[in-house]
Amino acid sequence: MSDQVTHFIGGVPVAEGAMFATHDPVTGQPVRRVHEADRAIVDRAVAAARAALPGWAALPVAERAAWMRRLADAIEERFEELVAAEIADTGKSITQTRTLDIPRGAANFRSFAEIAAQRPESAFHLRDVLSYTVRRPLGVVAVIVPWNLPFLLATWKIGPSLVAGNTIVVKPSEHTPGSVAVLAEIAASVGLPPGVLNVVHGFGGGSTGQFLVEHPGVDAVTFTGESRTGSTIMKSVADRVKPVSFELGGKNAGLVFADADLDAAVEGSVRSVFTNGGQVCLCTERLYVERSVFEEFTARLAERAGRLKFGRPADEDTTMMPMISAEHRDKVLSYYELAKDEGAEVRAGGGVPRFGDDRDGGYYVEPTVLTGLPRDSRVNREEIFGPVCHITPFDTEAEAVELANDSEYGLAATVWTSSLNRAHRVAGSLEAGLVWVNTWYLRDLRTPFGGVKLSGIGREGGTHSLDFYSEPTTITIKLEPGHD
Numbered sequence: 001m002s003d004q005v006t007h008f009i010g011g012v013p014v015a016e017g018a019m020f021a022t023h024d025p026v027t028g029q030p031v032r033r034v035h036e037a038d039r040a041i042v043d044r045a046v047a048a049a050r051a052a053l054p055g056w057a058a059l060p061v062a063e064r065a066a067w068m069r070r071l072a073d074a075i076e077e078r079f080e081e082l083v084a085a086e087i088a089d090t091g092k093s094i095t096q097t098r099t100l101d102i103p104r105g106a107a108n109f110r111s112f113a114e115i116a117a118q119r120p121e122s123a124f125h126l127r128d129v130l131s132y133t134v135r136r137p138l139g140v141v142a143v144i145v146p147w148n149l150p151f152l153l154a155t156w157k158i159g160p161s162l163v164a165g166n167t168i169v170v171k172p173s174e175h176t177p178g179s180v181a182v183l184a185e186i187a188a189s190v191g192l193p194p195g196v197l198n199v200v201h202g203f204g205g206g207s208t209g210q211f212l213v214e215h216p217g218v219d220a221v222t223f224t225g226e227s228r229t230g231s232t233i234m235k236s237v238a239d240r241v242k243p244v245s246f247e248l249g250g251k252n253a254g255l256v257f258a259d260a261d262l263d264a265a266v267e268g269s270v271r272s273v274f275t276n277g278g279q280v281c282l283c284t285e286r287l288y289v290e291r292s293v294f295e296e297f298t299a300r301l302a303e304r305a306g307r308l309k310f311g312r313p314a315d316e317d318t319t320m321m322p323m324i325s326a327e328h329r330d331k332v333l334s335y336y337e338l339a340k341d342e343g344a345e346v347r348a349g350g351g352v353p354r355f356g357d358d359r360d361g362g363y364y365v366e367p368t369v370l371t372g373l374p375r376d377s378r379v380n381r382e383e384i385f386g387p388v389c390h391i392t393p394f395d396t397e398a399e400a401v402e403l404a405n406d407s408e409y410g411l412a413a414t415v416w417t418s419s420l421n422r423a424h425r426v427a428g429s430l431e432a433g434l435v436w437v438n439t440w441y442l443r444d445l446r447t448p449f450g451g452v453k454l455s456g457i458g459r460e461g462g463t464h465s466l467d468f469y470s471e472p473t474t475i476t477i478k479l480e481p482g483h484d
């Protein structure tokens with residue numbers, strides 16, 4: 001793709017609106033020039049989606065599923081181009097981008113094609129009454145997504161919303177427009193009917209995102225991002241009572257019991273704390289470790305944090321990536337300073353790496369392991385969204401569960417134990433939408449995905465997505481025996 005990013009409306013590129021720049025997180029240098037959609041451009045995108053709605057919604061689901069498979073095939077054909085676009089915007093390592101971000105994009109289309117095409121209809125027959133349900137699409141759906149897993153999270157919502165018969169307007173993050181812009185080109189190249197998938201670029205509040213969610217022609221909003229933004233969007237759609245599906249922030253706990261395989265717990269926690277620079281909503285930021293293994297676990301995690309490799313994205317052994325922006329790096333660093341002010345012991349990291357090359361202009365921070373803070377410290381309560389965790393010792397299982405649940409958030413939790421009883425008991429007691437046992441971020445796309453408390457509203461995944469992206473109408477018929 002070119003370095004200039006345009007909107008995609010009604011099946012064609014639209015190069016209109018003021019321009020803004022994105023920056024390469026590896027060097028801080030400008031990388032793309034992007035058009036910002038004002039109200040008039042958003043209006044055209046919504047109108048294009050509305051015009052395409054009757055035709056798209058009337059297609060048999062098998063035909064929409066076939067379109068999803070064509071998109072997945074085309075993603076695989078342009079795989080390396082998508083990998084390059086994602087890396088240019090985020091500074092992710094090529095190894096992660098090739099194994100997680102882009103393959104999940106294709107899988108998101110394929111799996112929802114399968115699930116939608118195989119979904120049985122439901123009917124209930126009781127003596128002389130027959131009730132059944134028909135599902136209709138919501139209409140025009142606004143898809144608003146963040147910068148941390150740009151392609152994965154956009155396609156996670158685009159696939160099911162389209163296969164359910166909606167037409168959509170997508171707004172990627174202002175930091176990461178590239179891979180969804182390639183998806184728009186792909187949609188045009190496979191001949192997806194114009195207006196079914198539209199993309200507008202721009203910022204959030206006071207800009208494209210807000211114009212889109214408030215637009216009277218938008219029937220529902222699906223959003224992934226910060227809890228505070230979710231709350232703002234909810235207020236702005238309250239008057240029209242639009243359905244919302246929100247995947248929001250987390251302050252996820254990891255529980256390490258003394259009976260765990262400690263090697264697996266350490267390596268698993270390296271993944272769960274530092275993957276994607278800690279910039280995954282599911283990342284662990286609070287670790288609770290049984291006191292008898294606390295010192296060993298902490299020393300080993302700190303040692304592993306110090307060995308993560310700040311390479312270039314193109315180096316296959318790179319394991320640490322930069323923060324998305326200078327602003328976000330400064331936010332993460334402010335928590336490193338706050339931790340020190342609050343009295344933390346810094347067991348690894350705590351600062352900014354120095355390279356002596358152009359990466360010194362990038363947005364890197366050191367992977368950081370902290371101990372010694374009270375549960376009410378801000379570092380233990382607020383989502384940082386960086387490569388950092390705080391580790392607290394515990395003495396009993398009940399205490400560990402109580403500490404883990406002491407959060408305003410409830411997205412994901414991880415439990416490390418070799419006891420089957422304990423695994424089930426603890427997993428069932430955690431206030432989280434997702435609990436992983438002896439693993440982290442192992443996904444089955446059919447399962448419900450989402451959070452409790454400040455971490456979200458609703459669940460997506462499998463039939464849960466299809467339920468959100470459609471409305472049931474229940475039809476009840478009184479059957480008169482013996483009559484025509």
Ligand SMILES: NC(=O)c1ccc[n+]([C@@H]2O[C@H](COP(=O)([O-])OP(=O)(O)OC[C@H]3O[C@@H](n4cnc5c(N)ncnc54)[C@H](O)[C@@H]3O)[C@@H](O)[C@H]2O)c1
Binds near residue numbers: 202203224232247
């Ligand atoms: N639960 C999940 O599945 C999940 C997944 C990824 C990220 N997240 C969360 O996302 C956050 C990081 O992403 P971010 O910084 O891009 O989030 P963000 O909330 O700042 O922005 C997300 C998107 O919303 C848009 N936006 C912002 N204000 C808006 C408004 N008033 N109206 C409409 N749109 C608006 C932005 O432009 C962007 O496209 C973290 O809190 C993280 O935990 C959650």
Ligand SMILES: O=C/C=C/C=C(\O)C(=O)O
Binds near residue numbers: 148156279280282443
């Ligand atoms: O940053 C948050 C990650 C969310 C992941 C998913 O939505 C997914 O794997 O489907």
